[in-house]
Amino acid sequence: MGRWLYTGLLHLIMPFAVMRLFVRSRKNPAYKQRIRERFGCFPKTALSGQAVIWIHSVSLGETLASELMVREMMSMYPHHRFLITTMTPTGSDCVKKLYGNTVDHYYLPYDLPLALKRFFHRFSPKLAVIVETELWPNMLHQCRSFHVPVILVNARLSERSAKGYKKISRLTREMLDNVTMVACQHQADSERFQSLGLAEGKCCVTGSIKFDLTVGDAVIEAGKQLRGRWESGLEHPARIWIAASTHEGEDEVILSVFQSLKERFTDLLLVLVPRHPERFDSVFHLCLKKGLSVVRHSQGSVASPETQVILGDTMGEMLTFYGASDIAFVGGSLVATGGHNILEPAVLGLPVLTGPHVFNFQAISQSLQQAGGMLQVDNQQKLEDALSQMLSDTQQFSAMGKKARAFVHANQGALQKLLQLVQKTLQEDKAS
Missing domain, CATH: 3.40.50.2000 (Glycogen Phosphorylase B;)
Known part of the structure; x- marks a missing residue:
C-alpha cells in the first residue's frame, strides 16, 4: 500500500472517526470538544513567530513518561516555545496539570494532508520529538516537506507490531525514510526497526527513559x-x-x-x-x-x-x-x-x-x-x-x-543520551 492509497482510504473512514468521538463522548464529554484542532484549525495567535520544539505524546502514559525529558529540554532551550500534542482528553488533561501555561497544548490533527499542512504552517516547529512509536505516514511526510527533523524517543516495537508493519512494507519504508533518528529502548527493538527498512545509521539504543523517573x-x-x-x-x-x-x-x-x-x-x-x-x-x-x-x-x-x-x-x-x-x-x-x-x-x-x-x-x-x-x-x-x-x-x-x-x-541513564541526541540534531539542522 502506498501513501496515496492510504490517504484515500483514510478520507473514506473519516466520518466514522468523527462519529467515534461522539460515541466516546457519552462517557467522557471532552471527546466532542476542540474537534476543530483535529482538522488543523488553530487560533491565529497560536505560537505565532516563535521558535517551536514540538513533542508528541499520544496519551496519558507517554505524557507522564516524557515529563522529565520535557523539563530538561525546557531548561536547555529557554528561548524556544514548547508545543505538546496528544490524541486523547486524558493526555490533554495531564499536559495541563503538569505544565500549566509553561507549554502550549493542542490535539494533533488527524493524518490528513491538508489538516497537517495547516498545522505545520501555523507552528513551523524546528524539531519533532515523538514519544515511543507513533508512526503516521502523512505526518512524517509533512515533516520532511517542511524540513523538520524527527526523533522517535523511547521507541519500542514488539514482534507483533513489526509483523503488522511488514504487511504494509512499502508504506512503512516510506515512513521510516522520513525519520531522522530512532532512539530505541532495547537492542531487539532496534533490530526490528532495521528489519523494516530503517537505515542502521538512523538507529541507536538508549534504554528507556521510564527508568529515569524520579520519586521525590x-x-x-x-x-x-x-x-x-x-x-x-x-x-x-x-x-x-x-x-x-x-x-x-x-x-x-x-x-x-x-x-x-x-x-x-x-x-x-x-x-x-x-x-x-x-x-x-x-x-x-x-x-x-x-x-x-x-x-x-x-x-x-x-x-x-x-x-x-x-x-x-x-x-x-x-x-x-x-x-x-x-x-x-x-x-x-x-x-x-x-x-x-x-x-x-x-x-x-x-x-x-x-x-x-x-x-x-x-x-x-x-x-x-x-x-x-x-x-x-x-x-x-x-x-x-x-x-x-x-x-x-x-x-x-x-x-x-x-x-x-x-x-x-x-538501569537509569537513558535521559542524558536522549538529551545529547536532541542537542546534536538541532545543531546539525541549524548548520544545514
Missing part, C-alpha cells in the same frame, strides 16, 4: 499521608494491595481474588485503579454488585472498619497510590492489552505482579523477573496463589520490593 520526598510523604488517612478509620493497620491501570475484564478477576484472600487475610485492603476515567462509575457499581464495601477516593472519604475496597477514581495520583501500598498488580496484562508501566511501583520498592500479556514491556518485564522483583501469572488462580504466598511470607515480598527498586536504579 514529596511523593513519598504524600504516599505516607494517604495511607495514614486510609487507615485512620480502620480498627487495625492494613496490608494494602493495589491493582493499577485495570481494563474491562480484569476488575472482575481482581475482585474475585480479593474476596477469596480476604477470608484468610482479614487485614487486606484493595486499592482498585481503573485505567480509563470513563470506567470509574461502572467499576464502582461492580464493587457494589459483588457485595463489597467501597469508598471513592475522589470524594475524600475516609475508610471505615467495614471498608474493603478503595476506588482510585482520580487522574495523576498513581505514584501516590503506589506509595501508600504494599504489593502492586499492574493491569492491562490479564487481557491482551500489553500491560502498563511496571517501573512506577518498582522504583517505590513494591513487589510487582502482572498477567501474561506484557508485550508492551516485554524486555523490561523479563529483566525485572530475572532480577527477582516481579512475578508473572497466567490466570486468576495463579494470581491468588502468588498473593497468598506473599501475604504469608512478609520477608519474601519485602525482598522482592528491594530487588525491584535496585533494578530500576541500575
